[in-house]
Amino acid sequence: MTVLGYVANGLVFSSIIVLGSIGLSLVYSIADFANFAHGDTMTVGAYAALVTFGAVGSLGGAVLGLPYGFFLALFIGVAAGAAVAVVTERLIYEPLSVDSIGLLITSIGVAFVYRAVIQIGFGADFTRFEIGALRPIEWLIPYGIRVTRHDVAIVASAVVLVVGLHLLLQYTDLGRKMRAMADNPTLARVSGIRTRRIRYWTWVIGAGLAAAGGVFLGLFNQLSPRMGFNLLLVIFAAVILGGIGSVYGAMLGGFLIGMINQLTPLLSRLGEVLPLVPDGFGIPIGIEYANAIAFVIMVAVLLARPTGIAGEEAV
């Protein structure tokens, strides 16, 4: 594959990572803890979509190679992710009388319950959506880009969701309240903002975006009960790179981490790709270490600039 081909793949993968990291960062800044169940929320969304798609079928027509039924399944998956998150907030997090560290530990328990239920229901094996694989788009192949129309649909949907979130945060009443609460929850509360309701909305948006990311991940790769948990490290790396608590930082961090993740094969032949670098030069590292690179970036960010690109105080 050419450099352009890897970049195109990176674009698709980073759309998924961006969807995951935005939700994590939102919950981090408003509910005020690192939610280790976020990856498994993605899994919940993906499996809810899988069940729906299996039930409704393709429903006639198709957009970008995806049947209408898939978009309905996507919608149901997002709704299921949001609903599960709100129920979890109501039943588990809200009645707790522990600090944010206690919530963090609790979220591990939540993650395990999600994953265990899915694994009991669907088994530990990989599955796929029942959508025939497409051939890569013909006119892009000469450039070395092998993307399908499904990949285009993933990127387009992610862009729509991210722009939608941006408009919501900047121009709606709810968005202003959310930003106020992320800034200073006590001040938001005394100003008359119903902080509890805003927390619920945060969960709806954060988990909904994560669930969408999970559905797309299932379309891009395949589904398994561990799919979300395995991605958690990459998403956390994205959030730390962007800066904990900053939604726009998370978008940028998610984009960069997703891109680097898919560009890993290029590292071993840097010399051929980059100008000014001797031809034989390369960092000998296999694609199996793509997640490890995210970790190395995370540690480097923590050493050099713990606030990330746009985050709050880290100490």
Next chain:
Amino acid sequence: MSLLRDPVAWATELTRPEAWVLASSGAFVAVLVGAVAIGALGPTYFLFLVGLAGMYALLSLGLNAQWGFTGLINFSVAAFFGVGAYGSALLTADASPIAGGFSPIAGLVVGLFVALVLALLIGIPTLRLRADYLAIASLGLAEVIRLVVLNERWLTNGSAGLRGIPSFFAGWPVLSSFPETMPGLRITVVPGSPVVLETPFWEAALNVVVIVAFTLGTYAVLRRVHQSPWGRVLRTIRSDEDLARALGKHTYAFKMQSFVLGSLIMALAGVFYTHLNLYVGPGDLDPITTFYVWVAVILGGSGSNRGALFGGITVVTIREGTRFLNDLAIPVDPAPLRLLLIGVLILVVMRYRPQGILPPQRELIWPAARRSTAPATPPQAGDRTQRTTGPTESADKSDADAAAGVTDDGIEDTTGGERDE
């Protein structure tokens, strides 16, 4: 109050949770021993379970030294455990791809050393920052270690794992040939199903001796350091790091020491596991191990070494119990069932008893101070008694609120109480 010197006073001093834990543990052990006696449970398997319980107790003590003492969230318990296990396996196994054939003591040293390096590597970037950064980074570290073990076949033999590991006492005088020289015993408790004790049993018995020595040694060390001025600084950091810093403590150094100490204990458990299981594979680094240990610590009581021991044993019951359940009655895949149990246990503990079943109470109080206010001795007027009365009295209450209060009291006392020494 000492159990040997005055058992009655010792028994009456127990809090309700303590008495409950003691009674249920006793009953549980009695059931298991009974099962061995009537032949329902193989004696060798029973000793294997004891070894496993000791290993989890040791891991829990290690995590307790990090999370319970200092409030450091380490989600890479499995990595430190795995590094200890692989370090010692690579040095001692015949089939080791790099060295192999060394004495288990050399394996122990190497395993601990690698864990030390790893702890420093992950501690340096994260321990200056807020507590949740360590949680995130250590989860990543565990994944990276697992990837390396899985993929670097030249170093770790990849997914095939390592076999041909000698027992811990290989090369020692007497002990190395002890299991073979012991005669086979037949003990008939119930007619028709005799209990047979042969070489594997004596091997398992030696393993139990090793883990008991490791665990008791670690327990004694941790108990001592927890009560020392060093341990009190750690407790202060846990409840209010700014306060510790305001008192002039270099909190980063203290956190690092506590983190390294805990990681070394985890690696020690890994070394033991190598010689218990005689096989090490990448599956042993699964993140689930980390969370078994977390459940053990928060269930037992964060900061309480006794609690960690109790939690470790409970976790083995869950782990092996689900396997048993699967063999016996319900055909459910044990893997997700364990996951569910662990998850639900975390939720239930955090919701209803966040301080755990055996929260640290009297074990935080210096023995001399405790004796001076014990009911048997008449209270003496004096500066020392005055100072220690507060925490001791509240420690004797058994309800949960008092327990939470004790920690605070204890810490306020200790930070001011540097003058004691």
